[in-house]
Amino acid sequence: MTLAIVASRALDGLEAPAVQVEVHLANGLPAFNLVGLADTEVKEARERVRAALAHSGLGFPHNKRITVSLAPADLPKESGRFDLPIALGILAANEQLDAAKLARHEYAGELSLAGELRPVRGAVALAYAARRAGASRSLVLPEGSASQAALVDGVAVYGARHLMDVVSALQPGDDAPPLARAAAPEHPPAPPGPDLRDVRGQAAVKRVLEVAAAGGHSLLMVGAPGTGKSMLAQRLPGLLPPMAEEEALATAAIASLGRNGFDLAQWRQRPVRAPHHSASAAALVGGGSPPRPGEISLAHGGVLFLDELPEFPRHALEALREPLETGQVTLSRAARQATYPARFQLVAAMNPCPCGFLGAPAGHLRACRCTPEQIARYQGRLSGPLLDRIDLQVDVPAIPPAQLMQAPEGEPSAVVAARVAAARERQQARQGCINADLGPAEVPLHCVPDATASTLLQRAAERLGWSGRGLHRTLRVARTLADLAGADTIGMTEMAEALQYRMAVIGH
Template identity: 45%
Template sequence: MLANIRTGAIKGIEGFEVSVEVDIAPGLPSLSVVGLPDIEVRESKDRVTAAVRNSGFDFPSKRITVNLGPAELRKSGTHFDLPIALGILAASDQLSANATQKLSRFLVLGELALDGSLRPCAGVLPMLISCKKLNKTAVIPPQNVLEGQVSAAPFITPHTLRELVDYLEERIDETAVKIQFIPQEETAPQTELDFSDVKGQALAKRALEIAAAGGHNVLMIGLPGTGKSMLAKRFPGILPPLTQEEALEITKIYSICNLMGKSKLLTQRPFRDPHHTISDVALIGGGSNPRPGEVSLAHNGVLFLDEFAEFSRSSLEVLREPLENGQVTISRAKETVSYPARFTLVAAMNPCPCGNLGNPLKPCTCTPMQINRYKSRISGPLLDRIDLTVNLNPVKYTDWNKHSEGETSAQIRERVLKAREIQRKRFAGTTTTANAFMTPAQLKAFCPLPPGADTILEAAMRKFGLSARSLDKILKTARTIADLEGSENIETKHLIEVMQYRPLDRKGVADV
């Protein structure tokens, strides 16, 4: 007997339909799964066997073959348990013809516990979005109901395998297997981190304001205790809110990684701050069964790399592709997947291993070789992809002891939102969302040089060895500064201000 159940799988962050074909034939009792299953899917046969028996059904003592089609695409995840179990019940005539016919209208997802109850599984949201396109009703575990609500696809949520079969056999009605609407759980307010808490460092605050307004990458270099981490942690507080499309895209990534928590839709820009001991795969994504890494989890948000020069050289070099293209492509022998990774990089580092290079009160104990080795971990091509570099000086006592507060995050954010609104109108009808992501054609159209700027840029290019990419970034950053001022055109003063934030072009990283 042959049965065919529909389920889903994921490639990148998109779902696609999978056909679970179950054939039961005479022979020695066995259960084999084919169609490029990974270890999670291969282990499902033991869970399915126990779940079927403990749900009060007979498990056939015959040769059972399960094929997952299309066979050329790798299948991963625990959500294949439920469709395999239903396929076995249908193929062994334990479901009526009417129930089997009804089952053909569903796309089935769910992990089975040994007692036959349904457990949550990862990646439900992108699969449900594909299910909506297929015009099918989904079967999902109750714990994944919030993702079902986000997808807007029709779905039911049985608690057990037995309950789902009773529904298919019309022994219970739909109300028993359908959870009513659950409102979005209010996220607990985060600890207020405000820019007014940071004493001094006006230049660094200005650089972060520009970065937030245009989506630019920032590197902060300074002695320990100058406020680099404080500034970075307050940076998300001045970013614009997520659009509906951005929130859905982030939620899909977190759904794949099973990091949804109790939220049905992520509404805050992610802030990821991995430790400098992170591996290349954990940072960029990948593995034998590719999964998104930290750069994708920071999509549409912030990736904060503290102790920038302490990361391994190989880990830092893998950042070059997402910083340039806004996505990560991972190639394996049998498949290639892409994950979005359009984030704002905020990096912080000390000037040397001991942290005292340039400190007038504490002598540096590092040798020139140690300093060069420390800073050489950050390659020229990587630095070329960072728009703003700012040096933080030690905070003066008079600044630290000031009773008057500086600008608040709300005041800075107001200017950022106005600049972003200008960019939204400028790039309407395109995929560009901020100045930092302008295409060459947009750069030419929206960043005309002011009179006399040719001479300044040519002299800077010749004297400091600027690359063409550096010049493009200077123009994009100047465009953002002009937007913050509400200026229609880039002016010479905007270009001059940008030059303040590119000390590495003037000195080289080993000399900062």
């Protein structure tokens, strides 16, 4: 046989489209040609494959003209994931492997010059895509990647350490040693994170934090330095319920595409991303060539904490507007386009002015010395459209030292998390999603206030000049408050509290 076809997969955003690695051996001037819109990393596979076959004692057809085609030809291919299928295709075309056994699997793996298999990026995304495609074939991956891909149920995954492990399993006959089936490792429960009981005082802000966790709402905290904004934000993940299977798989698949890959110890843990305020727009939303996920996608299913919000570049913050609304981001480049999920919970913190002490109570050790122009310029770094997309905006007041020292411990995170879980269960039973994910057509169906609450909302919206988006977001917050109270309809109490959280705390 002079032609062999090996199944593999590329990476295109979060998708992993199928790729056929076609290898043809022909007589003629010896050559090794690789075609099919291959990146530089893929073209370098020629030397890695040649050395790996030679070092493993396998025959390389030096006297043949080798042509390797990666189909479809218009799909960009990158990284060293095609080393293993190219090597197996050469051996199969040279009649050194059983073609029937070869066709039962899909292969991906980078080869060292000694023939060892190195992990590949996006292993979970590969298995996730294979399952969505029907999983007609099993996956053969490097051992380090196979343990991650095994997290995806419904796909048979086999791991190998060396090229010879795969070649031995694909030899003709029934006595060939089989490949080892990969299994998802067992993980002990994650250690508890920071507890809400550590935060003394700030009962009103803790209430807002509970509301944000219950409905998945975005939150902005404004207060002087040292009032506990960062401390409160760090305790939000401990209030969120465990991740569902599909949500955990999507989060793991995105993490596997990142530069650092997916850490198995983080399985089923909600991601928490806290980029520095010097992060660029590309770092936040994603970018590069090929496009890679940014912080908002790596925070999918979890929390994105932006401390010192006005210090972020203006264009970087404006890039968050569409993902906050749609829950996804599309990165378009000249040659490629990639869409990543970005349904994250935004938690932001900021000072009210450049010095941070605007509105400090009488007798405070430090008073604000900023001019009105400085304050307006500082707060103006946040645009009105961005603030309009933040559901909860709350002031975090400074607590006098004497009162802080005498304040008792608050409720532990476990108690608050139980109320949050009960509220989310009501939302899932009623509408199949959390309140923050309700669309414009669903808000009138599930967020119905009674007559007095509706009148109050209408008057507040008219007086404050709210947009339609602001009106809907207030209704969703009120629906969350009703869920926490166990109420079927939105009453006057829930609506009044929701309006309080919607009042702007900075000058816009």
